[in-house]
Amino acid sequence: MARPRRLNSLTGMEGFGRQRMEFFILGPVEARRAGVAADLGGAKQKTLLAALILAGGWVISDDRLSTLLWGEAPPTTSSAQIYTYVSRLRKQFGDEVGIVRRPPGYMIRLGDSWLDFQQFELLTAQYREELRTGRYPEAARHAREALAFWRGPALAGTTEFLTDAELPRLEEERMAALEGRIEADLAMRQAARIVPELTRLVAEYPLRERLRVKLMIALYQVGRQADAVGVFHHGRLILKEELGVDPGAALCETYQAVLEGHPSLDPRPAPLIAVPPPPPATEVPAMLPPDIPDFVGRxxxxxxxxxxxxxxxxxxxxxxxxxxxxxxxxxxxxxxxxxxxxxxxxxxxxxxxxxxxxxxxxxxxxxxxxxxxxxxxxxxxxxxxxxxxxxxxxxxxxxxxxxxxxxxxxxxxxxxxxxxxxxxxxxxxxxxxxxxxxxxxxxxxIEVLDTGESLEMLGAIIGRARLDAEPDHAVRIAEQCGGLPLAIRIVGARLIAKRHWSLSRIVDQLSEADSLDGFVLGDLDVRSRVEYSYRELPERERAAYSELAAAGLSAFRVQAAAKTLGVTVGLAEKIVESLADASLLSMDSVYQGREPVYRFHDLFMMFAKEQLA
Known part of the structure; x- marks a missing residue:
């Protein structure tokens, strides 16, 4: 068996950094750094890691992870256990590999880490192109190198629920690579050498017609026409007994060609089985996200x-x-x-x-x-x-x-x-x-929407008729949202989800809560959006932000901030400007004068006060 080359996951060139994390799923699930195995824990933790890797950078929901870990009967503590597994894996991998919480689940970012399955895919794409263009020696070599990454059954050490879901796909890719290597060998007149291997493979996978086709071709090429015919009849019998079906077109056509001694079965400088060309590269990339249908103003x-x-x-x-x-x-x-x-x-x-x-x-x-x-x-x-x-x-x-x-x-x-x-x-x-x-x-x-624009956006979300039925409460919702489009979208989405609710009911809820709890729905969350800007600040600015809010300074000049914070005017200006640079305060255009006026958005002030609790 060929020794697997380590390909740089980005360039395809040989060699890799010895200190990178290495991940293995084409066999027992493992992770190593500089040859030292990481402690991946038991089957559940390995399952979580393998599932995230196989997702290829996409988010896997908590529900899907629970199914892969426990099947159809997950424990009531499944979310907490998943979080624990994630935390343990994060400790093993450090900053190089990120396991990120993205509602409704998790995703993994491997960065520059090495992954055996990725190397397999790179070599697979390479040998397929070489097969298509008739470069058989290169195709055979790269297919062998791809297959050498397999160290046994893939996903070994994980739950049966993951292997049931993912192993058939991986095994199909391995078999396709094996068939591609055999196709290249046949084109290079290696039939005598691979007949024993094909005989064993057909016995192991009797229902796989592509392998049977290749065994018939190899037998024909070494002068064993009768044996090739016998392979066909044996396959037809198995297919009828096991599946109740007749042989497919490829098997029947090969049988007919063997009977006729057709020259298409001889080694020739073209692929014996057509390999479809790769899809053409996108000539005009179109990566923009979809437009927002309820966009207003601006x-x-x-x-x-x-x-x-x-x-x-x-x-x-x-x-x-x-x-x-x-x-x-x-x-x-x-x-x-x-x-x-x-x-x-x-x-x-x-x-x-x-x-x-x-x-x-x-x-x-x-x-x-x-x-x-x-x-x-x-x-x-x-x-x-x-x-x-x-x-x-x-x-x-x-x-x-x-x-x-x-x-x-x-x-x-x-x-x-x-x-x-x-x-x-x-x-x-x-x-x-x-x-x-x-x-x-x-x-x-850009600034917040005015009342008219806020009502227009809310009406576009929940319907104009519903808005017109309670105009006063609609205006009150616009005021409670402070013209912030994200807040309007959340409230509108809540009203869509609760079509039996009146506008007055959600007005009362927002008034009674006096917090940001009413401005969250799924992954739409005013608090988390503001918190990101807040957490990026130095400790001094974070404390000052909450102190200014607690003092009720919804609109203020630097001198008032200095008095509230107990610092010099110069230092207060530096702090307040830092808050404005982070878009946690806005410059108020209503007030005129030489000194700028800074203003809290009402929802941002709620957030700042919450930080004192």
């Missing part, structure tokens, strides 16, 4: 972003930054603007959520990987080095017209590598911060 900002380029933008790409507090609708505005501009950028639209809304921060090199894949590059053609990726990305989009949307950016360092190098593209960025250090950025700061 006409001035749309005109600013979608209007003609400013006169001073001739020598650089236009970069528009949409900034504002959590839940203000930055992403919705950016998507609406991007979709309005699609016709001006025929080469495609690229999109990346950079994680600045409370999800995991995305490294620029990971975002570049997604962009380069969308541009049609296979993984083995994408360099691992960050700077090389930047150069390749900018080369690929040079002299072409792309629209690039960088959503939920954290800071300037994250954004700069993703900016195009020419002046033919347009970049839209959303961030809670103003990212003032970016060169030549055009800033659009």
């Amino acid at each position: 006409a001035e900002h749309l005109a600013e972003v979608c209007g003609p380029r400013p006169p001073d933008s001739a020598d650089r790409p236009p970069v528009f930054l949409i900034s504002g507090m959590a839940g203000i609708g930055k992403s919705a505005l950016a998507v609406r603007a991007a979709r309005s501009l699609m016709g001006d950028f025929p080469d495609g639209q690229l999109y990346a959520d950079l994680g600045g809304n409370g999800s995991e921060r995305v490294a620029p090199e990971d975002a570049l990987l997604g962009f380069l894949r969308a541009l049609g590059l296979p993984d083995h053609a994408i360099p691992a080095d960050r700077n090389e990726r930047i150069r390749l990305y900018r080369s690929k989009i040079a002299n072409r017209r792309f629209l690039i949307l960088l959503d939920n950016a954290v800071d300037e360092r994250q954004v700069r590598p993703l900016l195009p190098g020419g002046n033919d593209c347009q970049t839209l960025i959303t961030s809670r911060r103003t990212l003032a250090a970016l060169d030549g950025v055009h800033l659009a700061e």
